[in-house]
Amino acid sequence: MSISDSPRFLRVVLFADSASCLASGALQLVWSHALADLLNLPAALLLGTGWFLAAYGATVAFIATRRPLPQRLIWLLLIGNVAWAVGCAALLASGSFAPTRLGTLWVLAQAACVLVLADLQWLGLRRSNRRGMA
Numbered sequence: 001m002s003i004s005d006s007p008r009f010l011r012v013v014l015f016a017d018s019a020s021c022l023a024s025g026a027l028q029l030v031w032s033h034a035l036a037d038l039l040n041l042p043a044a045l046l047l048g049t050g051w052f053l054a055a056y057g058a059t060v061a062f063i064a065t066r067r068p069l070p071q072r073l074i075w076l077l078l079i080g081n082v083a084w085a086v087g088c089a090a091l092l093a094s095g096s097f098a099p100t101r102l103g104t105l106w107v108l109a110q111a112a113c114v115l116v117l118a119d120l121q122w123l124g125l126r127r128s129n130r131r132g133m134a
């Protein structure tokens with residue numbers, strides 16, 4: 001039996017999504033000005049996305065505690081993760097900002113993280129649908 005076959009797999013993925021959002025959001029909120037200098041991204045962008053990530057992370061944690069897991073909401077989270085990755089790519093492609101190499105890596109790391117989480121959420125939803133539960 002693989003870890004993804006566990007009935008708790010989807011819940012664990014949701015908590016991982018929540019933790020990554022809360023950690024990234026807190027970092028951006030607490031050190032927005034220092035990160036702005038280091039990443040060459042606007043402090044206002046880092047603050048705004050930091051608040052969003054904190055709220056999103058708290059929402060994901062709340063959803064992860066529901067019994068049964070609300071599959072429609074999880075689909076929205078999955079779509080939100082893909083949209084965040086698209087937004088990261090659009091930010092870099094727009095040319096509106098000239099992030100440092102570290103800034104580019106910061107944005108790409110966020111995109112990669114949410115794409116992995118979206119894939120794991122999709123896997124968890126598929127498995128839970130096969131078992132007839134979430």
